Amino acid sequence: xxxxxxxxxxxxxxxxxxxxxxxxxxxxxxxxxxxxxxxxxxxxxxxxxxxxxxxxxxxxxxxxxxxxxxxxxxxxxxxxxxxxxxxxxxxxxxxxxxxxxxxxxxxxxxxxxxxxxxxxxxxxxxxxxxxxxxxxxxxxxxxxxxxxxxxxxxxxxxxxxxxxxxxxxxxxxxxxxxxxxxxxxxxxxxxxxxxxxxxxxxxxxxxxxxxxxxxxxxxxxxxxxxxxxxxxxxxxxxxxxxxxxxxxxxxxxxxxxxxxxxxxxxxxxxxxxxxxxxxxxxxxxxxxxxxxxxxxxxxxxxxxxxxxxxxxxxxxxxxxxxxxxxxxxxxxxxxxxxxxxxxxxxxxxxxxxxxxxxxxxxxxxxxxxxxxxxxxxxxxxxxxxxxxxxxxxxxxxxxxxxxxxxxxxxxxxxxxxxxx
Numbered sequence: 001x002x003x004x005x006x007x008x009x010x011x012x013x014x015x016x017x018x019x020x021x022x023x024x025x026x027x028x029x030x031x032x033x034x035x036x037x038x039x040x041x042x043x044x045x046x047x048x049x050x051x052x053x054x055x056x057x058x059x060x061x062x063x064x065x066x067x068x069x070x071x072x073x074x075x076x077x078x079x080x081x082x083x084x085x086x087x088x089x090x091x092x093x094x095x096x097x098x099x100x101x102x103x104x105x106x107x108x109x110x111x112x113x114x115x116x117x118x119x120x121x122x123x124x125x126x127x128x129x130x131x132x133x134x135x136x137x138x139x140x141x142x143x144x145x146x147x148x149x150x151x152x153x154x155x156x157x158x159x160x161x162x163x164x165x166x167x168x169x170x171x172x173x174x175x176x177x178x179x180x181x182x183x184x185x186x187x188x189x190x191x192x193x194x195x196x197x198x199x200x201x202x203x204x205x206x207x208x209x210x211x212x213x214x215x216x217x218x219x220x221x222x223x224x225x226x227x228x229x230x231x232x233x234x235x236x237x238x239x240x241x242x243x244x245x246x247x248x249x250x251x252x253x254x255x256x257x258x259x260x261x262x263x264x265x266x267x268x269x270x271x272x273x274x275x276x277x278x279x280x281x282x283x284x285x286x287x288x289x290x291x292x293x294x295x296x297x298x299x300x301x302x303x304x305x306x307x308x309x310x311x312x313x314x315x316x317x318x319x320x321x322x323x324x325x326x327x328x329x330x331x332x333x334x335x336x337x338x339x340x341x342x343x344x345x346x347x348x349x350x351x352x353x354x355x356x357x358x359x360x361x362x363x364x365x366x367x368x369x370x371x372x373x374x375x376x377x378x379x380x381x382x383x384x385x386x387x388x389x390x391x392x393x394x395x396x397x398x399x400x401x402x403x404x405x406x407x408x409x410x411x412x413x414x415x416x417x418x419x420x
Contacts, residue, residue: 014364017371023153029378030160037169046090046119055122058171059086060100062121064107065114073244076104077251089118101259104248105240106173106205122171129175133164133341136175136182140345143189144352154348162378163340170338176202177209177342185321185345188225197228204233207256209342212304212331216324219308263334273384276377277335278303281392284383300331303396306403313406318353322346326399330392337377343395347374350398362405369397 040048048054063085067075075081082100100107113121137158141147147154158164167174180202187196197217203209210233217226241249263279272280278299282292307327311320325346329335350370354363376391383389 010364010368014367017367019150019153023156026153026156026160029162029375030156033160033162033165037165041169053090054119055126055169055171057098058122058125059089059118060098060102061107061110061125061173062089062114062118064100064102064104065110068104068107069111069114073104073248074251076100076107076244076248077255099255101255102173103205103237103240103252104244105236126168126171129167132175132179134158136178137344137348139182139186140348143186144348146352146355147348150355157347157374158344161341161344161374163337163343166336167338167341172336172338173206174338174341177206177339178344181325181342181345185317185349188317188321193222193224194228197225197230198232200225201229201232201234202236204236206339208332208334209328209339211333212300212307212327213324215304216307216311216327219304220312222311260333270384271336273381273389274336275334276329276337276340276380276389276391276395277332278330278392279333280335281389284387284389296333303327303330303399306399310399310402310406315402315406316353318349319402319405322350323399323402326395326402330395330399337380340377343373346398361408362401365401366398369394369401373398 040050041054043049046053053059060082063082064076066085067073067081072081077100079099082098086098110121110125113124116124137154141151141154163174180199183199184196187193187199200210200213203213210229214226214229217229237249240252272283279292279296282295282299286292286295304327307323310323313320322345325342329340329343332339347370350366354360354366354370357363373391373394376394380389380391
């Protein structure tokens with residue numbers, strides 16, 4: 001049977017993505033992004049050249065850590081206490097609309113360095129994060145045989161990855177997402193599904209990443225991984241309740257519930273153009289909140305169904321795990337560009353598969369979709385005028401290609417079984 005995934009125009013377009021061109025584009029993109037960062041952050045002191053606080057999103061974590069160190073855990077979710085802490089760092093005139101949406105256990109990570117000046121804390125964190133990021137990239141690359149001869153290109157594309165730039169300048173926690181997914185993949189690779197589930201359960205510190213994953217594993221009857229995930233997530237939440245008390249945990253869940261039921265009340269006006277999931281896609285495209293909710297729910301169900309079918313199939317782990325990550329990203333109701341660090345394993349694993357199977361009918365479409373999924377998040381702000389977040393379409397295309405790979409395999413198996 002013929003598949004719609006392969007056609008001469010796609011093959012011709014994919015052939016344009018040569019090693020030399022990709023290397024040149026990665027160098028140009030990296031120089032542009034990090035050159036802007038170097039110029040902007042070259043000013044001494046707390047503020048960058050544009051007058052913004054350096055590593056601005058990191059502010060919430062030292063403030064929360066200080067509250068814990070001072071025995072004021074009951075103030076963790078008090079907006080006035082957070083604002084006062086920010087003013088103590090940035091000055092009396094600071095008027096930043098930041099809220100602390102993380103579990104109380106997350107702030108514990110920063111208590112050991114809470115007495116250091118803010119910039120010192122932020123620099124320690126981003127330096128450690130970069131180390132974790134490149135360690136994850138190395139571990140994934142090491143397990144991708146077809147990518148091993150291309151170490152320089154992998155390094156260049158890792159450095160030029162747009163979400164890494166946004167993660168760095170904002171000082172967020174997204175590298176922990178990447179670490180969780182990397183550990184989960186390595187555990188699945190060694191056939192320790194329960195350990196992979198434990199790694200995935202650690203994502204509960206950003207619960208929006210656990211909207212899709214448990215449902216996919218449950219639908220695919222991946223019982224060991226699902227059990228590990230449930231136990232890991234429950235253990236982290238139980239620790240928070242025991243260590244901080246029920247009142248603090250109740251305050252956290254109240255904030256979390258409010259954010260989930262009224263997301264627009266916790267987002268800035270331009271937030272949708274910086275987001276890259278199905279919900280933000282429909283928010284940009286449709287002016288009616290009820291229609292947004294309906295389309296988001298139905299498309300999310302479709303993504304979950306596709307990912308579950310892929311995970312349950314006999315496809316290679318590279319493809320199945322990538323589908324799981326894509327589902328986690330697409331269904332995520334609150335995903336900014338820096339959280340797309342979580343997609344790095346999918347890029348490496350799918351690129352490795354495409355290089356290993358250059359003659360496969362799916363390879364040209366996969367190569368083009370990978371290229372677009374990598375670069376389009378950098379152009380997210382354009383959606384302010386187009387009202388279409390193209391990166392989301394690229395992610396959906398990747399998931400659809402993986403699904404067609406699975407169904408094509410079944411069609412071929414059926415044809416072979418009925419050959420006369």
